[in-house]
Amino acid sequence: MRNLRSKKLSYLSFILPAFLIYVGIMVFPVVFSLALSFTKWKGFGPMEFVGLDNYVRMFSDPVFYIGLRNNILIVLVSVFGQIPLGLLLAYMLHRKMVRGAKKFEVLIFLPITISSVIVAQLWNRVFSPIGILPSIVRSLTGNSEYIMTIFESKAYAIVPIMFVLLWQHTSLYMVIFLANLQRIPDSIIEAAQMEGASEGTIFLKIIAPMLAPVAFINSILAISGSFKSFDLIYSMTGGGPAHYTEVMAVYMYDTTFVYQNYGYGSALSIIIILFIVAAIMLTRAATKKFNFD
Amino acid sequence: MKRNRTLPGIALLASVVAAALLVSACQPSKGKDAAAKAGEAVTLTVYMQHDQANPQSAYWPVTLEAFAKKYPNIKLEFEYVSGEAFHQKFQAMAASGDIPDLFTTYAGARSGYILDRGMVKDLRPFLTDDFKKDFNQAIWQPQGPNGEIYIVSPNMAVCTVVYVNTKLQKQLGLETPKTLEEMIAQVPKIRAAGLTPLAFGNKAQWQAQSLLLSMLVDRLGGTAWFDKAMTGENKFTDKPFVDAIAVVKSLVDTKLFPAGVNQLEGPQAWGEFVQGKAVYLLDAGWRVSALKNAATPEDYAAYAAVAFPAVPGEKNPGSSAATLGEALAMNAKLEGAKADAAWKFLSFIYGAEGSAILMDHGTVPTYKLDYSKFAVDSLSAQYIALINSQTMGYVIDAKMDSEGVNNLLNPGIQAVMMGAKTPAALAAEYEGWVAANDSHRKK
Structure with a gap:
């Protein structure tokens, strides 16, 4: 009995440090945010318990819906843009369909190594009214007042940002696909070629099914990354103009730290977590359904 | 296999207790009595x-x-x-x-x-x-x-100053405008020369409110009107506020502002002025030293600092807005x-x-001070004379609650400038928020 007890104590002593760190940096902030989401608090002074008011407000807040819509669009461009494009590029490199594959690989991989703040500044220099792109259009068309009016469109202002996200993050998925492609034995592909399989058949019948589990993992990364999108958008537009490029994470940050509404900001952060968890559970369910585990 | 549910339970309990402790720590506490005793040193x-x-x-x-x-x-x-x-x-x-x-x-x-x-x-x-x-x-x-x-x-952070490139003015045969109509009348000539009439950047959203709307509200309503709007005796749907937003919109419509003013960052705007691509610059008083550092001495010597021109219906002629x-x-x-x-x-x-x-x-x-005793350059001297001759209105974001200004008013001004909202609609939205949430109305 005593032996069992001392064993339990020794197990606990092994687990405790990691457990405390996990509680401190993972569980506690979420629970604290949840508690704050039921209050009205400026970050100082007394807290006022407001029940579900912050959540009720959220569902009638037009800015929240703009952020949600833009987040969903970013998820779509990530899952249906970055991942397929990453796979295509990885396949082209793996099958040596381009000359100078190594240089090509470095070139594609470069954007993900650059800080998002720098990427934002770079593309701002391209899109700004005094930037490269409008200047080229002005000189070609003779229209001295040309600007990229897409940034002033409520419906489409997010599109240039989606393009930059595609440009920046595709390479990450390309590298993951490439690493997994290199694990597929050459002998399988050679056997298929000897049987007369075309490049398309090899891709569709051999490569794609073998990479499907990786694609699902990439989808989880893409979905959670998309809901957390912050740095690039914050640096590039700050959610403006007129909230047109707002996403939930930027709105949450501004609400909490700029408007000093910690209660509403916490409610937004809880909803972001719920969206991420729901999206990942959905992906896991799909993974199980198609037996990719 | 039986799953161990104890650890997640402990984790949750520990977090709830820690959260409760932190929440209680944020409650106001009674301070110690720190009365000082008199003494020589x-x-x-x-x-x-x-x-x-x-x-x-x-x-x-x-x-x-x-x-x-x-x-x-x-x-x-x-x-x-x-x-x-x-x-x-x-x-x-x-x-x-x-x-x-x-x-x-x-x-x-x-x-x-x-x-x-x-x-x-x-x-x-x-x-x-x-x-x-x-x-x-x-x-x-x-x-x-x-x-x-x-x-x-x-x-004082003086928020509205119009900087003038007098060299460009001379080249184009222009005089410093006394009224906004006169400034707007100069637009065709300046545009024809391939220049921007009034450089201004509002990408960060606060500029149109801090550097322009605040001054216009003071010109049209004054601080007495604003004091009453803060407490609810006046409303932000009143004429001075709506008209002030309409003036902001008119600067876009008449092409005084550069195309894409809401995509242009502040430094890009004054950078255009320094590069001699704009005749006037709308900016704050604290831009003087940046202009001095960026411009050539000859160009800097040709800069002037003046008040924003008179707007129709103003009650407070020539005023600016400032925060301490x-x-x-x-x-x-x-x-x-x-x-x-x-x-x-x-x-x-x-x-x-x-x-x-x-x-x-x-x-x-x-x-x-007696400024003659100090080495003051021409633009700084003009700036000192200007602000000492002006009355100062309030800067809205220094007076009103941050959430209403940053989440509603600033993006709303951008929407008005882009034609997506009317001045009256923005004023009504802002008044609605202030009435329901702003701390000044709750006192």
Whole structure:
């Protein structure tokens, strides 16, 4: 009995440090945010318990819906843009369909190594009214007042940002696909070629099914990354103009730290977590359904 | 296999307890009694937002040396913290109820965590008419709900100045416009020359509100109207506010502003002015030193600083908008010898002696000096003359709650400028938010 007890104590002593760190940096902030989401608090002074008011407000807040819509669009461009494009590029490199594959690989991989703040500044220099792109259009068309009016469109202002996200993050998925492609034995592909399989058949019948589990993992990364999108958008537009490029994470940050509404900001952060968890559970369910585990 | 549900349970419980402890820690606590005892030598603790590595801080050691020479019996113990860390630490001090004798304070919401707790001394008993007369009178606007004055601000952030490139004006045969109509009438000629009439950038959203709308609201309504709008006696749907937003919109419609003004960053806008691509620049008073550093001496010498031109229906001709720069304030608990020593320090650093040192180091103080004794360049001299001749209205974001201004008004002005919203609709939305949420309406 005593032996069992001392064993339990020794197990606990092994687990405790990691457990405390996990509680401190993972569980506690979420629970604290949840508690704050039921209050009205400026970050100082007394807290006022407001029940579900912050959540009720959220569902009638037009800015929240703009952020949600833009987040969903970013998820779509990530899952249906970055991942397929990453796979295509990885396949082209793996099958040596381009000359100078190594240089090509470095070139594609470069954007993900650059800080998002720098990427934002770079593309701002391209899109700004005094930037490269409008200047080229002005000189070609003779229209001295040309600007990229897409940034002033409520419906489409997010599109240039989606393009930059595609440009920046595709390479990450390309590298993951490439690493997994290199694990597929050459002998399988050679056997298929000897049987007369075309490049398309090899891709569709051999490569794609073998990479499907990786694609699902990439989808989880893409979905959670998309809901957390912050740095690039914050640096590039700050959610403006007129909230047109707002996403939930930027709105949450501004609400909490700029408007000093910690209660509403916490409610937004809880909803972001719920969206991420729901999206990942959905992906896991799909993974199980198609037996990719 | 039986799953162990104990650990997640403990984790959740531990988090709930920790969260509860933190929440309770954020409740206001009773401070210790820190009454000072009178004595010959007095020591004051000072918590100051100050970056000693900043070249613009060079005036500070000189000021302290001069003070120590004049008042050897007053000892000062400084703690310097810069940036956001200053506020983070000070909020924790305020929550514990234990704050230093003197500390940096902003006359507004930024220092709400000490002002709302009544921790800052009202300086009005110290402020004699004789002392006040030598300052720009705009700094004596009430800083608290009952007219309290917490700080003697050494500098004012003047938010609306029109900078003029007189060289370009001469080339185009233009005169500095007295009215907005005259300025708009110059647009075709300036545009035909391939130039921007009035450089301005509003990508960060606050500029149109701080640098333009605030001044227009003062011109059309005045501070008395604004005071009543804050408390609800007037509404933000009233004519002065709606008309002021309409004037902002007109600057876009008449092409005074550059195309894509809401995509243009502030530095890009004044960069265009410095490069000689714009005849006028709408910016704040603090841009003078940046223009001096960026422009060639010949170009800089050709710059002028003037008031925004007259707008139709204005009641406050020629006014600008300004907010007070931060300054050291006094702990509300200071009494007797400590309070006297603290006031000696504040009146020295912000009065004639300290202001002269500040001016020597290139900053125009709110204390009125004989500027002929200082080396002042042409644009700075014009700027000093301009702001001393203007009345100053409120800067909206320094007066109203941050959430309404930053989440609704600033993006709303952008929407109006882009034609997605009418001035009246924005005014109604803002009034709705203020009526329901702003702290001034809840008092």
